Amino acid sequence: MGIAESILLTIATAATPLLIAALGELVVERSGVLNLGVEGMMVMGAVCGFAGAALTGSAWLGVVAGILAGAVFSLLFAFLTLSIATNQVATGLSLTILGLGLSGMIGESFVGSAGLRLPSLHLPGLSDIPLVGKLLFGQDPIFYMSIALTAGVIWFLFRTRTGLTLRSIGDNHSSAHALGIPVIRYRYLAVMFGGACAGLAGAHLSLVYTPQWVENMTAGRGWIALALVVFASWRPLRVLAGAYLFGAVTIGQLHAQALGLGIPSQLLSSLPYLATVVVLVLISRNRRLTMMNTPASLGRAFVPDR
Amino acid sequence: MKRIAIGLAAALAASLSIVPAMAQEKIKACFLYVGSKTDGGWTQAHDIGRQMVDKELGDKVETSFLENVAEGPDAERAIERFARSGCAIVFTTSFGFMDQTVAVAAKFPDVKFEHATGYKTAPNLTTYNSRFYEGRYIIGQIAAKMSKTGVAGYIASFPIPEVVQGINSFILGAQSVNPDFKLKVVWVNTWFDAGKEADAAKALIDQGVDIITQHTDSTGPMQVAEERGIHAFGQAFDQIQAGPKSQLTAIEDTWGPYYVKRINAVLDGSWKGGESSWDGLKDGILSMAAYTNMPDDVKKMAEETQAKIESGELKPFTGPITKQDGSEWLKAGESADDGTLLGLNFYVKGVDDKLPQ
DSSP states (O other): OOHHHHHHHHHHHHHHHHHHHHHHHHHHHHTTOOOTTHHHHHHHHHHHHHHHHHHHSOHHHHHHHHHHHHHHHHHHHHIIIIISOOOHHHHHHHHHHHHHHHHHHHHGGGTTSOOOOOOOOOOTTGGGSTTTHHHHHSSOHHHHHHHHHHHHHHHHHHHSHHHHHHHHHHHOHHHHHHTTOOHHHHHHHHHHHHHHHHHHHHHHIIIIISOSOOTTTTTTHHHHHHHHHHHTTTOHHHHHHHHHHHHHHHHHHHHHHHTTOOOOHHHHHHHHHHHHHHHHHHHTTSHHHHHHHSOTTTTOOOOOOO | OHHHHHHHHHHHHHHHHOOOOOOSSSEEEEEEOSSOTTSSSHHHHHHHHHHHHHHHHTTTEEEEEEOSOOSSHHHHHHHHHHHHTTOSEEEEOSGGGHHHHHHHHHHOTTSEEEEESOOOOBTTEEEEEEOHHHHHHHHHHHHHHHOSSSEEEEEEOOOOHHHHHHHHHHHHHHHHHOTTOEEEEEEOSOSOOHHHHHHHHHHHHHTTOOEEEESSSSSHHHHHHHHHTOEEEEEESOOTTTOTTTEEEEEEEOOHHHHHHHHHHHHHTOOOSSOEEEEOGGGTSEEEOOOOSSOHHHHHHHHHHHHHHHHTSOOSSBSSEEBTTSOEEEOTTOBOOHHHHHTOOOOBTTEESOOOO
16 A cells, blocks of 8 residues: 555545534534534444444444434434524533533443444455555445535535425524424424434544544544534535545644654644634635525524414 | 633533542542543553552542543633642642642642642642653663664654653664664644544554554554554553554553552651652552563563663663754763753654654
8 A cells, every 4th residue: 555545545534524524514504503512422423333333243333323322412402402492502512511421421331442443345456456446445434425425415405405495494494484394393303414424423433533432532523523614614515625625634744744844743733723714714705605605594593483 | 612612511520520528537639630531541540540549548538530621721720629629639640730730739728739740849739750751761672673664653742841751762762772763753732632643653654664652642543553563552551452463562650659658648747748759660650561562582671671770770861862963962871860851852863853842
């Protein structure tokens, strides 16, 4: 395996959980709900994914457990913010805190135990093509799921009637309600989809990225996923680009250090965040374009008046 | 956003996990952890020390702890909470708690404080440290024997003296076996992020490193080493479970006896502040995990070096040593004094990195 190929593979592994979690949050925000609990749902997905795999002996069942855990955990957020209209920012933050604590408790007996790894794809012949073989045909299944998910979200949001309805709810929930669209039901489903995605991203961490369970193993990746959604101005393809850019800068700076180029490591470490800021500044220069994509009722509580 | 979340988490943790004092006659010993008590590394080693206090002094002492406390302003609140809640002695177990411990110690002259790995003391504040670098010298020697490429990779956390000592001691050990041995360093700027540490290990291996050593706390790098079929060293804790074929040995921290000794000193009134304790291999504050996955001659060399360090015959920082820039640091036979080591801020020759300042 050449060094270029190896670097590309590492970047893909680093970008995949960010991409999946950000895509989920994108759908949630497109429906007008701001869920800051991504980190909490992700870490729940990580611990339940690991536990599921360890208890059943099947990494695939672990993935399922991770997805379910994220979705079920997000229901708590959905109930609080949608059914009893609590503040979304505060509820999302508490979901993160609760998730970090709860996952530590659930995972206590799994710390240090050997993890199961989700096997990577291997197609004889195809996987052995130099440079791109492993990248295209030899990665872990969740990588392929993340690409399919990107395509699926684009198709759903911009090519289906349900997607159009979801976006209209995000833009103006009162009008949508007046038209007879079940706003709350749509948002429940969107939030659960976001939770399932965050759970899958977490399962990727504990079953592929570093197959082990340690407390707080998400280490802020949920927050990066949240930032990516804004960075991408709520466009799925830009989320993909952003996740890979972030992954590339993160891995690139480690390589720059190992090469001994003599660039200060603190500067290199801050590069991914600097890149985010620069892109944010660039895209927000065109106010009209930014506004066009921002869900207008994002973060506002909805109480049906009749 | 993340800051707020961490702050809230710390506040929540603070309100939940302090165990209220049960009996009046018992004194309270409190421990502040930077990571999770089951991190499989640094913090777990401290927690095992705390459990030893429970076991040996359980009838006279009650322990409590706070885990996952972020370094910085949050730590000050947590330490102050300890001081207010009636702790007789507070151990703060991360370098980054230093200034916060100093600040709270000044406010509570009747409470005794002990800060790990720092260099600031006060009349009621003592520091304690472990000569981790003695272990690093041994693993450097092993690395030089076991490496085929002649290059090792060092995953470093923050450019503080303890880590710089580790890097220098490792390369000095390695060069005592192979004078041309090289060391690549990657700073991840975190103590604990399994994913990032693993990425750093992959980057180093991709660039031709075939031995990994880490100065961070998760088992991520050990796992990568196992996967890629190269060797690595455990940090703070025996990580053989994460790398049954990879781990050559681990530098294990053993804080328990020190904690028991110091709390006994509080009980009999002989505890003194303003001191700095810096124990090493001979005192048992650190030990080497079983030497595995290596030929017998390498194992024998490692054991001999360990014995020499324990007897005081070998001091890793003994001249002739040249700095990275080529100037002389120590003349032949001259050993570095503790003051210089505790403020160490330069590399010795052979490190393929520029030290962040």
